Amino acid sequence: MRxxxxxxxxxxxxxxxxxxxxxxxxxxxxxxxxxxRRLAPKYSQESGKYLAIDxxxxxxxxxxxxxxxxxxxENADPKGSFHLVKIGSDGLYRVASYGQRLTR
Amino acid sequence: MGNASLxxxxxxxxxxxxVGPKGERNLTAxxxxxxxxxxxxxxxxxxxxxxxxxxxxxxSAVLADNRSIPVRLCLxxxxxxxxxxxxxxxxxxxxxxxxxxxxxxxxxHRKLIVDVTNDVVELVRSEYMTQxxxxx
Numbered sequence: 001m002r003x004x005x006x007x008x009x010x011x012x013x014x015x016x017x018x019x020x021x022x023x024x025x026x027x028x029x030x031x032x033x034x035x036x037r038r039l040a041p042k043y044s045q046e047s048g049k050y051l052a053i054d055x056x057x058x059x060x061x062x063x064x065x066x067x068x069x070x071x072x073x074e075n076a077d078p079k080g081s082f083h084l085v086k087i088g089s090d091g092l093y094r095v096a097s098y099g100q101r102l103t104r
Numbered sequence: 105m106g107n108a109s110l111x112x113x114x115x116x117x118x119x120x121x122x123v124g125p126k127g128e129r130n131l132t133a134x135x136x137x138x139x140x141x142x143x144x145x146x147x148x149x150x151x152x153x154x155x156x157x158x159x160x161x162x163x164s165a166v167l168a169d170n171r172s173i174p175v176r177l178c179l180x181x182x183x184x185x186x187x188x189x190x191x192x193x194x195x196x197x198x199x200x201x202x203x204x205x206x207x208x209x210x211x212x213h214r215k216l217i218v219d220v221t222n223d224v225v226e227l228v229r230s231e232y233m234t235q236x237x238x239x240x
Binding site: 029033 | 167179201
């Protein structure tokens, strides 16, 4: 079919679709937390274990350590964006500081 | 034991080697017993060994005031003495300090003994205690 769009715009949609925009840390973490809230009841018996949540495929990978969960997730989707959670905990880690060393 | 000391602010530190795809780098890391993770390293130090790579991995860190903040993470290999262990590393803002946490001590089976009065820190191998059975 003939492309009737403005000459300057021709082919741009295709280019945009070909390159998946890289998500920011905040976007991945927010999407991961949203998915975890939905998944949490399913994993309530696995307290203390770790989930790597693929925020693109929405699949979760369970393991005893965060690095093992990440490896499972990465094997399934080598280009994925993953959010790690510790089941039953408020966060993946606790840091006894007020965040100066983690945010700037 | 020789791999730990107090810094000028009396904080216990140890020297670790970060192993990455582009090489290795020795770092002095503060031993932080208030951090339950493995490792936290400034991004500029990680970049020197080719980390974090292309994956975007996140988690959340709960701070002392119970605020939760998103952090970027990467999988790292770290050497202490001649032993290597893999663990998750928080990618901290550049030009800060590196920290090892309680998961690091657990992974390397080390116990930390701090005697600030005598300027002594020991980071020694810990063996599992065998529980003695009490006699009636």
